[in-house]
Amino acid sequence: MALAAARRVLLCSGVRLGRSATVIRGGNGARTFANQRVLVELDAAAGTAIMKFKNPPVNSLSLDFLTEFVISLEKLENDKTFRGVILTSDHPGIFSAGLDLTEMCGKNPAHYAEYWKAVQELWLRLYLSNMTLVAAINGASPAGGCLIALCSDYRILANNPKYSIGLNETLLGIVAPFWFKDTLVNTIGHRASEHALQLGLLFQPAEALQVGLVDKVVPEDQVQSEALSVMTQWLAIPEHARQLTKHMMRKPTTDQLIKQREADIQHFVSFISRDSIQKSLCMYLEKLKQKKG
Template sequence: MRFKNPPVNSLSLQFLTEFVISLEKLENDKGFRGVVLTSDCPSVFSAGLDLTEMCGRNPAHYAEYWKAVQELWLRLYLSNLVLVAAINGACPAGGCLMALTCDYRVMADNPKYTIGLNETQLGIVAPFWFKDTLVNTVGHRVAEQALQLGLLFPPAEALRVGLVDRVVPEDQVQSTALSVMAQWMAIPEHARQLTKRLMRKATADHLLRQRDADVQNFVSFVSRDSIQKSLQAYLKRLRQKKG
């Protein structure tokens, strides 16, 4: 599956909705056992959440958007499919979260590409289930520093801390992802799926138990004047860079 939401594959409400529908179709088709997630946009895997969905809208829209973000994570994190991320570009914030839901991550060896949950740099806070996913991947101490500082790791550093599983030349990302997919699919399907569910159930249940409260917390947080001003200022800087 190639993300194609130019220019930076931001996770708009429309993108989230279409992606979940597409993933569900693949999961319901017994002819598919695995998916490689990658980008069709040059130099960007996904820039993460679409800040325009979180800025200058009404509370009902914020709630709808956040439910769609939750659904994306739950669908990916609990998918019975083998998911391999072929990270062929920058992968901050929500893009990083999508990669973290995958069973394996292959990243292009390009120092211009970075990966991480950098929410604090935008003045916002990564929710507990973002945090849980990162802790499960890199451990508590690395996650604590990375989240507080909003760190973005270049490929070699991402590999060192365990954020990605392999770093390869840019022209080998897709072929490596397919090779990894073959290894994972060689394992008896039922045993692999049950093991995945066993490893991930507690983390997913944490969100499922608090899903409504998490939406309310998001709406309350993003509706604050200070947060709206921070997001507006960031979007303004982005527009100035493009200009």
């Protein structure tokens, strides 16, 4: 429902899906398309795009952001001009703070179900995308932000001790779902994942590189250029062979969610609706509001 509604809104606002997409041409000749929370810069000659998250203040994965993100990705996948996408933040300092807790606090079960389905959709689309995805991580990346990075084919992290990355759900009193866990295990192995998930570890750049959570750590001002360099290397591989190999490696993981997608939604709704969980989340949100105040 969310995707269908968002498509109607985009069409009504003059942004068309597919190859006929309305684009904006900047002063330097760059082509972009944008909605409220995602900016996409296009380089048709190189066959690449840069998707920038712009959902201030912390690029949280709200329902609206998730919907717009998936639509933007779908638009690129439907246009065979583009073979690679760099995922990054329009707000250096924060890649994404992860799931939007306001979507999970004080709402009704129908809303929780819609929200979780959108989170699932984001993961399925990213993890099995035929395009090469490079994460240019230019800020902190906890929880759902880390998940987006893990879905990429290659991850580059800025060398700033403030830019930690990891699945820290247990610190908030919630549990990372099995498909978050599987994605992490596929990346850093079972024992390291078990340790990280139970303790809700957030890794600083050198630690993230050592454990294999990211592939490269570079100075902050080199993240974008390194991402473009890596993308060139990946796009030099015969596309069909690379796509089939990616599919072979990742499809068994996505199949596990697809087989039990509805059960996973119901499990989330049941868990998040518990009085104890609601109390914990709402207290945490209140503390965040007080800090901002």
